[in-house]
Amino acid sequence: MPLSNMAVRDIETVIHPYTNLARHREVGPLILNEGRGIYLYDDQGKRYIEGMAGLWCTALGYGNREIAEAGAEALRKISFTHAFSGKSHDGVIALSEKLKEIAPCPASKVLFGTSGSEANDMQIKLSWYYNNARGKREKKKIISRVRAYHGVTIASASLTGLPWVHNDFDLPIASVLHTSCPHYYRFGRDGETEDEFSQRMADDLEQLILREGPDTVAAFIGEPLMGAGGVLMPPKGYWEKVNAILARYDIRFIADEVICGFGRTGNWFGSTTMGMKPHSISMAKAITSAYFPLSALTIEEDLYQAMLDESRKLGTFGHGFTYTAHPVGCAISLKTIEIYERDKIMEHAARMSPVFQMRLRKLAEHPLVGEARGVGLIGAVELVADKATKRPFDPKKMVGASTVNAMQELGLIVRNIQDSVALCPPLIITTDEIHEMFDLFEKGLDRMEAWARTENARAA
Ligand SMILES: Cc1ncc(COP(=O)(O)O)c(C=O)c1O
Numbered sequence: 253m254p255l256s257n258m259a260v261r262d263i264e265t266v267i268h269p270y271t272n273l274a275r276h277r278e279v280g281p282l283i284l285n286e287g288r289g290i291y292l293y294d295d296q297g298k299r300y301i302e303g304m305a306g307l308w309c310t311a312l313g314y315g316n317r318e319i320a321e322a323g324a325e326a327l328r329k330i331s332f333t334h335a336f337s338g339k340s341h342d343g344v345i346a347l348s349e350k351l352k353e354i355a356p357c358p359a360s361k362v363l364f365g366t367s368g369s370e371a372n373d374m375q376i377k378l379s380w381y382y383n384n385a386r387g388k389r390e391k392k393k394i395i396s397r398v399r400a401y402h403g404v405t406i407a408s409a410s411l412t413g414l415p416w417v418h419n420d421f422d423l424p425i426a427s428v429l430h431t432s433c434p435h436y437y438r439f440g441r442d443g444e445t446e447d448e449f450s451q452r453m454a455d456d457l458e459q460l461i462l463r464e465g466p467d468t469v470a471a472f473i474g475e476p477l478m479g480a481g482g483v484l485m486p487p488k489g490y491w492e493k494v495n496a497i498l499a500r501y502d503i504r505f506i507a508d509e510v511i512c513g514f515g516r517t518g519n520w521f522g523s524t525t526m527g528m529k530p531h532s533i534s535m536a537k538a539i540t541s542a543y544f545p546l547s548a549l550t551i552e553e554d555l556y557q558a559m560l561d562e563s564r565k566l567g568t569f570g571h572g573f574t575y576t577a578h579p580v581g582c583a584i585s586l587k588t589i590e591i592y593e594r595d596k597i598m599e600h601a602a603r604m605s606p607v608f609q610m611r612l613r614k615l616a617e618h619p620l621v622g623e624a625r626g627v628g629l630i631g632a633v634e635l636v637a638d639k640a641t642k643r644p645f646d647p648k649k650m651v652g653a654s655t656v657n658a659m660q661e662l663g664l665i666v667r668n669i670q671d672s673v674a675l676c677p678p679l680i681i682t683t684d685e686i687h688e689m690f691d692l693f694e695k696g697l698d699r700m701e702a703w704a705r706t707e708n709a710r711a712a
Contacts, residue, residue, distance in 0.1 A: 255280045258295060269404075280416045287314025290685055292665065293297045301689050303659075305678045306513045308479055309537035310629075313678040319543045326583035335364070335577040343582030350589055351548060356521040357507070357530045359550035364577040368510035368536035369403025372473065375534060376504045377571065378473040378555060382504070385558035393464055395457070395472045395503075398433040398482030402473060402508055406544040411473055414481060429464065429539045432456040436482040437623040437634065437642070453712060454493035466501035476522025479511035481631035485625050486526060495529045504555075504599070505530045510547070512593065513634045514538035515679050517628035518602040523629065528625060529656050531555075540678075541588045543664065546581035601629050601679045610656040611690035612675065620704065625690050632674040635700075637710040645671055649709050651700065659696035659702075664689060 254262070259280035268276060283295040290313050292300045305311060312319065326343065333341050346360040363378075365371050376394055383391040393585070395409065396402065401534045402411035409417050413433070418424055433439060434453040436446050444452070461469050474494070478484040507530035512522025515538065519525045523533065532555070536547035563569055575581075592598060605628045612631040616624040622636035633650060637645045637648060644653040649688030652668030659666050659673075667674050677689060 253272070255296070256283075258283055261660075267458040273457070280445050283674060287315045289315070290681050294477055295507065298663065300665045301677070301685070301692065302658070303536045303675050303677050303693070305501075305636055305676050306542050307536075307537070307636070308516070308676045309542035310346075311514055311516075311538040311597070311679040312541040314589065314592070316541070319541065319584055322587035323543060323580050323584045326656045326710060327581045330579050333574075333579055334574060336572055341577075341579050341582070343579050343586060344577040345574040347577075347582045347586050347589075350586065351550065352416060354520055355533060355705065356509075356523040356528075357533060358552060359532075360547050360556040363551055364581075365511040365573060366509075366545040366575050366578070366581070367403070367547050368534060370573070371400045371510070371534035371536055372408040372411055373405045374549055374571070375471070376411075376475065378549075378551070378559075379504050379506075381562060382558045383470050385562045388467070390468050391470050393427050393469045395429050395460065397470060397474060397478070398430045399453065399478055399484060399507075400430070400473070401431075401480035402475075402510075404677055422573065423489060429460060431460050432483065433478070433481070434483070434486055434490050435478070438484075439626070440487075447489060450489045450493065451485040453487065454497060457494060458497050459501070461497070461501050465621060466503070469503050471504040471506055473506040473508055474510040474528070474709075475508045475510075475518065476526040477627065477630070479630070479674075479676075480669060482634070482669040483626055483630055483674050483676075486628065489528050491528045495527075499529075504532070504598070507533045509533045509683050511537045511630070511676075514589075515598045515601045515628075516630050516660050517674070518598070518605050519628075520598055522641045526681050534580065540581060540584045543574075543588065544578070544581040544584040546578065546585055548649065551638045564569075591701045595666040597679050604679075604681060604683065605629060606675075607683050607686050608675075608681075611686060615697070617688075618694070618701070620697055620701050623640060626675075630674075630676045630681055632669075632672045633697075635671045635673065637712070643712070645709060646712075651704075651709065654703070655700050659692060662696055662699075664692040664694050666693070701707050 261605045262281045284292045292302050319660050351362050352359045379570045398410040400413040402408045433514040436449050440449045457581040507523045507528050509521050517525040531552045532550050534549045540546045545610040612624050617631050620635045621633045622642050623634045637643045652671040656668045
């Protein structure tokens with residue numbers, strides 16, 4: 253099909269993140285201009301189920317008028333005020349109180365940004381600041397994990413453990429280290445039980461800390477489950493072991509709740525679902541249901557006291573963005589959280605989870621699927637050439653990307669991470685809509701299976 257005028261204009265003007273820029277010149281964009289509930293509509297009027305909640309973020313779906321009105325009201329009242337030099341506003345005070353109340357870890361204060369990357373970037377800065385204040389000037393390394401996703405600024409991209417985020421960007425920076433990825437299906441050894449694997453992953457972490465020297469390690473960051481690395485579930489007992497190791501070596505534990513926060517796993521926070529005991533959490537995405545770019549991190553009392561000490565010594569706290577605690581973002585977040593509580597969205601997500609997980613797990617029977625994994629209202633299938641040996645497809649065949657395209661043609665938007673295909677619908681999804689979504693997903697897999705057979709795509 254020839255590209256539309258709008259598509260040509262896009263190609264000539266827009267740089268698209270996480271897009272094959274060369275291929276984009278041939279295939280053009282998918283232009284989505286409207287959304288209602290869990291559905292999106294393209295510029296030709298075609299309807300899609302948004303199976304990825306945008307980018308794991310539109311928890312309350314599209315077109316929520318109450319949230320739009322809360323934003324409009326804030327814009328009318330005060331379009332902008334900042335938080336520098338002690339300035340404040342009602343919204344940031346109320347929102348900070350609310351986030352402290354619902355956080356899964358003891359929180360003394362809240363600091364705002366506009367993206368998940370910024371929140372994690374600030375976590376690194378504050379971990380360094382903390383240890384300078386405590387006189388532990390050597391304790392600066394940050395441990396992340398292979399296949400983690402924590403963002404794309406220079407520091408948060410360094411935390412991310414995916415090669416395509418580092419390649420030719422001269423990343424990661426030297427102070428960031430990566431420990432093993434705890435994905436049992438892919439990295440478990442022959443004959444190794446899940447418990448044994450979990451112990452090996454914990455041992456890897458502890459050995460890395462001991463090799464580097466505990467006095468050089470400031471913090472560890474982890475997502476409750478690894479979202480953009482492929483929806484990788486932690487093995488049984490993993491977080492319990494990690495909690496103990498980090499406590500043993502006085503290492504600050506940061507939980508990246510950017511995807512898991514606000515109901516995704518069936519609880520308010522993934523830390524609760526997974527039994528993590530973090531000192532601090534990073535939040536973004538569903539904090540506003542993506543109606544406004546806003547992120548936040550909690551500051552524990554010890555860190556706050558260290559920041560006060562530094563302030564007594566240095567004067568000003570030398571950090572802040574123009575849009576830190578933007579009043580429109582705060583108003584939208586407050587309204588979003590009010591709706592989560594009033595409409596019992598966490599309870600709804602927990603009720604929908606068994607339906608979603610039942611359909612997801614059934615996909616494991618499909619000839620293309622090696623593993624179907626997930627929790628709450630998030631999941632993924634890993635497509636393999638050989639189910640028995642877990643042999644992946646030749647990456648050049650781009651099976652994951654082609655599967656996403658096949659599903660898009662059928663009217664379902666999902667996302668691939670190499671040959672894993674993720675599902676993460678808005679939390680407001682109903683039982684009927686879950687079935688509609690999985691019916692399309694299965695149809696898409698069947699199309700790919702037919703393709704794999706005719707193209708002999710399983711050949712090694
Ligand atoms: C767990 C996690 N942390 C951080 C980020 C980065 O957030 P942002 O894209 O808002 O910078 C993401 C984005 O997907 C994420 O999934």
